[in-house]
Amino acid sequence: MKNRAFTYIEVLLSVTILGLVLIPLLSQFYTGFQGNVTAELVTQSIDLADEMMEEIKSRCFDENAFPDEPVAPGALGVDPGETSNDRTTFDDVDDYHNWQKSPPQAIDGTVLTNFSEFSRGVNVEYVTVSGADWISFATTTYYKRITVIVSHPKISDRRLETIVSHY
Numbered sequence: 001m002k003n004r005a006f007t008y009i010e011v012l013l014s015v016t017i018l019g020l021v022l023i024p025l026l027s028q029f030y031t032g033f034q035g036n037v038t039a040e041l042v043t044q045s046i047d048l049a050d051e052m053m054e055e056i057k058s059r060c061f062d063e064n065a066f067p068d069e070p071v072a073p074g075a076l077g078v079d080p081g082e083t084s085n086d087r088t089t090f091d092d093v094d095d096y097h098n099w100q101k102s103p104p105q106a107i108d109g110t111v112l113t114n115f116s117e118f119s120r121g122v123n124v125e126y127v128t129v130s131g132a133d134w135i136s137f138a139t140t141t142y143y144k145r146i147t148v149i150v151s152h153p154k155i156s157d158r159r160l161e162t163i164v165s166h167y
Helices: 009-055
Strands: 119-130 133-136 144-152 155-165
Touching: 009 119, 009 144, 009 155, 133 144
Parallel strands: none
Antiparallel strands: 119 133, 119 144, 144 155
């Protein structure tokens, strides 16, 4: 009767081959995990941008009787009687011009949990059509471009833009 057990050299050789095969395989799992983390951060930043954009779009184009009573050039930003730290006082789109918070907050000022490394900012500008492009305009127009930018140190900034109209 023959002894069919593995020798020490066979076991050692098998473990070495297994180790050489598993190391690249495990590195792929790590790469996949990092990709999932990045995708989650991108999704969160887009959600934060979208939430802010929807809040802004729910406001009036302008609190004045625009265009019947045109707003003075450069009048973008918080108006008298409104507070830059209290978004509940914002009543038109341009009140959000140059607004920024880090970490992001709900409209009532409550810090959004699990978003401490994110920051959110808004830019509003008058624009007009020039050919096929929208260009910034120094005086009031019937259109405003809203840009929401969400930043996080581990991913590139996410920008969400839209044009709103007085009409």
